[in-house]
Amino acid sequence: MALPLTLLIAGLALWWLAHLFKRIAPERRAAMGNGGRGAVALALIASIVLMTFGIRTADASPDLWYPPHWLRHLNNLLVLIALYFTSPGPSKGALFYKMRHPMLFGFALWAFAHLLVNGDLATMILFGGLLAWALAEMVVINRAEPEWAPPPKGSIAKDAMFLAISVLLLGLIGWIHGLLGYPVFG
Structure with a gap:
């Protein structure tokens, strides 16, 4: 698989994971407290960056x-x-x-x-x-x-x-x- 598609798929996976994190692992998310919001926000920004690079460089x-x-x-x-x-x-x-x-x-x-x-x-x-x-x-x-x-x-x-x-x-x-x-x- 070409690098652009790999970046795109990694970005999508991170998007899914960041959004579903509190539903998939509610105890772990709750244990993170307010710091969990920052971690999720950073994961979402990283996912958007990966998806953007992936789509902009793809054929x-x-x-x-x-x-x-x-x-x-x-x-x-x-x-x-x-x-x-x-x-x-x-x-x-x-x-x-x-x-x-x-x-x-x-x-x-x-x-x-x-x-x-x-x-x-x-x-x-x-x-x-x-x-x-x-x-x-x-x-x-x-x-x-x-x-x-x-x-x-x-x-x-x-x-x-x-x-x-x-x-x-x-x-x-x-x-x-x-x-x-x-x-x-x-």
Whole structure:
């Protein structure tokens, strides 16, 4: 296996481990006290660095499939929806306040959207691994904490506000993608 894919897979594994650590080894995590937060944060930063180096240096030829151009538009719509779900909107608004894992759902939707428009092996590994993590995290949390109560219902105005912010954020993210050589609009 080439070094870029090894870095990518190591980053994904570290991402999974850091996020699931308190569920896999709750006694060990509790014994670490507040220092455990710092260790988990460092592990997450290291995982992002590894995934970034892995994906940026991997061969970007479409090995597995060639996505049609129109999927770019679907990707942008799904990413917009994902941005809304990862915002405080669902828990502070009136439409989705009863949804237990809006941020993980948004993250999973974001990863799925990226699978639609990228056909190379490295991207499939990265976003497929992150999508699987988000889905697994929901299951693990639901099993560990089966009792959950939704927050109080918010207002439609909050939903609208966070949707507007999500639209602006999508524009900013698209602009940054373009600067990095990954145009997402047009």
